[in-house]
Amino acid sequence: MGLTSLRERLASVSASRILLGLDFDGTLAPIVPDPDQAAPNPQAVALLSELSHCLQRIVIISGRDTDFLVSRLALPQALFIGNHGLEERDGGASRVVPEAQPYLERLARASQAVEALPQARAPGITIERKRATVSVHFRQAAEPSAAGAALRPALQEIAGREQLQLQPGRLVWEFRPPIDVDKGAVLRRLAAVMQPAGVIYLGDDRTDAAAFSALKRMTGSRTVAVGVRSPEVPDDVFVDSDLMVEGVAGVTQFLTQLLDVCANA
Structure with a gap:
């Protein structure tokens, strides 16, 4: 999706009412052999920091725990959702959702x-x-x-x-835990609470397919589901994506385009 197409898809949507969600591994950070050594692309983090001043909210939705995410991403205004929706951190301490507590x-x-x-x-x-x-x-x-x-x-x-x-x-x-929580459920809940006019989500793995599906079926908001291509993940994961980008570098390019949309809104 080029800059013109992105603007068309978000036409009439104020940047201040856009909810931007992203996965971490494979989306903001390259996949590495040792998970503890994963680090986000510095340019992507810088772009997210700028975007946090013009978008309604940035939310990181990852399989990582929120302590790890906060340690890697200097984004004080972001909402961090860890373990695919099982825990949350919004400026303070992390908390496990009540439904998961009995399984710890x-x-x-x-x-x-x-x-x-x-x-x-x-x-x-x-x-x-x-x-x-x-x-x-x-x-x-x-x-x-x-x-x-x-x-x-x-x-x-x-x-x-x-x-x-x-x-x-x-x-x-x-x-x-065997409870009905996934990235799609997280996005539906956040959209219901925040009432954004636009929702964008970027992800690269099977767990992100639920988020893509949720956006495809979401009403009341313009949505853009962005799949992040890699050799390890089959194409059927991205059946509900609106567009594809190539790896972490492609995510950075997309965020650059989104920042341009914000600047010219």
């Missing part, structure tokens, strides 16, 4: 059970314990696909025993 002990037991698995001790397997989820990364394994397949049966058994969901991601398995 089960997640702790699941994490301990994974740590005890022989498969999880293989080189390149890392366990990430977050506030409301547990992620098992296999990106750094010698053969990631084989490592993920080897982990799956044992992880499914643990998930069943603890009554948790086991979801796949980009070379990661994730344990989650």
